[in-house]
Amino acid sequence: MRVTTSRSKNSESFYITKSYTNAQGKSTSKTIRKLGTLAELSRRLGTDRAGVMAWANEEARLETLKYKSETEGAAVMVPFHPNRPMDYNKQKLFGGGYLFLQSVYYKLKMDSVCRKIKGRYKFEYDLNAILSDLVYTRVLDPSSKRSSFRAAKQFLEAPAYELHDVYRALSVLAKELDFIQAEVFKNSFFLGGRNDRILYYDCSNYYFEIEQEDGDRRYGKSKEHRPNPIIQMGLFTDGDGIPLAFSLFPGNQNEQKSLKPLESQILQQFGCEKFIYCSDAGLASEDNRVLNHLGQRSFIVTQSIKKLPAEDREWALDMKGFKRLSDDAPVDITQLTEDDRQNLFYKDEPYTTKKLHQRLIITYSPKYAAYQKAVRGEQVVRAEKMVADGALKRQRKNPNDPARFVNRIAVTEEGEKAKVHYFLDQEKIAEEEKYDGVYAICTDLLDDDVTDILKVSEGRWQIEDCFRTMKTDFEARPAYLSREDRIKAHFLTCFLGLLHFRLLQRSLKGTYTTEQLLQALKDIRFADIEEQGFMPVYERQKITDELHEACGFRTDYQFLTKRKMKEIQKKSKNR
Structure with missing residues (x-):
């Protein structure tokens, strides 16, 4: 009034x-x-x-x-006419799951970040609207930039920009990639604490639907074993699995060298100085360990037992000297009771290399040993079938290929030419059995409790889950962009989409899988009721109740007037 x-x-x-x-x-x-x-x-x-x-x-x-x-609360009367046809080109169904991601977006002050960027350029388009829609569609409807633009038109708040503005914005976002990451990390503390005392690091790669190398898209060892050029991504997450920072590097570059530049950026721009670096053995070179032994940093990394010096490897595989993790009681691994087969055992000793004094921790898990034995048993059966059928294919480099258990004899004892005979290599099988259930960790935390060290190491699954989500659920690959700047912007939107999703997931009271939360967000839709308002056309569940509680608004009333919907949209942009 x-x-x-x-x-x-x-x-x-x-x-x-x-x-x-x-x-x-x-x-x-x-x-x-x-x-x-x-x-x-x-x-x-x-x-x-x-x-x-x-x-x-x-x-x-x-x-x-x-x-x-x-x-308030009064019934709404909307007239319908059974003989009146629908209007042409009138959208009736709208997506609303983005409202919950929008709540995270504005709490991260992404609109302020976009205003700071706009102050350094002379473009006229709405960078905030473009970036926000790219983030929302990457989570809810991942596809090409053109398809993302069309998908954003299905939201309750349709874009006012044009498709060509999106491509222009990608170039700006690529130039501001480091600035955006630093600002987002700083602003993420408004949504709760960050466990930046533990940083997990890992690398993965993404293939392109092209046949020739171009720029950073180079031939390398693809995770998908595809014969396409790839680009590699290094990713840091905090101790809770929330994305922290990322970098891109050529597909043919050794991933060991990717750590130092990104970690230097974290030290300089993010203000992280005291943390424990944790990675798998592939990113735990001597130089990377030395880097994270400096200042207030430490490291906990997995160690390949096969690459240990002979003396240390023999000690690691020796079944003597183990203690039960729960009470430090000495245990004979060869005489375990049924109850003990559910426990974890360890032993440790000093481990010195040319550059560092470290601590080598060996763990033994009876459950993991049984699992490895069962898997290998199936592979041996397949290898035996290969020998019997004489249908041995060329052995691949895949460490799980059953053909690795097949050996061949191609000459006689006199060295004369002979027919090739294949046989099951029992020595190879026995050699692999030595490593069943055994796992190694190296750290420079010489006096810390083993339980705490192992707990940190076990958290590495979170960063692996981040890559799996980006590749599978957010469809970050294959990438179809060709310009270097737009490729960078593409992976920036994937990174931001993952960050928004993880922060939203953390804000819920219950524990929900990635698939459950994604489906809940995608299902939230609204039907326009004769332009009088909107009716929710999704199923109310416990997860939707928690989404509303976490974001501070509700969309699950039987009917929402247009005024009420605008209030909800405004609330989703509150900080």
Whole structure:
């Protein structure tokens, strides 16, 4: 409700009016009450025009409160006509799952980040609208940039920019990649603490649907074993598996060298100085360990037992000297009880290399040993079938290929040419059995409790899950972009999408899988009801209740007026 006035030749009248949207979808207004003329009200109230206007505004406020109290919870009557056809080209179904990601987006102050970037350029398009839609569609409907633009048009708040603006924005986002990551990390503390005392690091690669190398897209060892050029990504997450920072490097580069530049950026721009670096053996070179032995940093990394010096390898595989992790009691691994087969055992000793004094921890898990034995047993059966059928294919480099257990004899004892004979290599099988259930960890934390060290190491599954989510659920690969700057921006939106999703997932009270939360967000849709409002057309569940509670608004009422929906959209942008 608001106060309006009308002037005639001899007087000025005051009214309370109400704005609304008519059946044709146009905004209009109607008079609720006439308050009187200026002369009448001035005489009655004993004041001038300013005093009359203040009184009128108060009357409008009271009228608004009265209207809300009368209409709150009232049934909504929407007329439908059985013989009236639908309008052409009228969208009736809208996606609403983005509202919950939008709540995270604005709490991260991404709009402020975009304003800072805009101040350094002269573009006219809305960078904030473009970036936010790229993030939302990467989570909810991952596809090409053109398809993402079309998908964003299905949201309750359709984009006002054009497709060519998206491609122009990608170039700007690529230039500001480091700045955006640093700002997002700083702002992420507004959504709760970050466990930046533990940093997990890992690398993966993404293939492109091209046949020739170009720029950073180089031939390398693809995770998918595809014969396409790849680009590699190094990713840091915090101790809770929340993405922290990422970098891109050529597909043919040794991933060991990717750590130092990204870690230097974290030290300089993120203010992280004291943390434990944790990675798998592939990223635990001597130089990377030395790097994370400096200052207030430490490391906990997995160690390949096969690459240990002979003396240390013999000690690691010796079944003597183990202790039960739960109580440090000495245990004979060869004489375990049924109860002990559920436990974990360890032993440790100093481990010195040319550059570092370290601690080598060996663990033994009976359950893991049984699992490895069962898997190998199936592989041996397949290898035996290969020998029997004489259908041995060329052995691949895959360490799980059953053909690794097949050996061959191609000459006689006199060295003469002979027919090739294949046989099952029992020595190879026996050699692998030595490593069943055994796992090695190296650290420079010489005095810390083994239980705490192992707990940190076990958390590496979280960063592996991040890569799996980006590749599978967010469809980060294959990438179809060709320009280097747009490729960088593509992976930036994937990174930001993952960050938003993980922060939203953490805010829920219950524990939900990635698939459960993704499906819940994708299912949240609204039907337009004759332009009078929206009806939710999704199933209310416990997870949707928790989403509403975490984000501070509710969309699960039977009917939402247009005014109410705008209030919800406004709340989703509150910090």
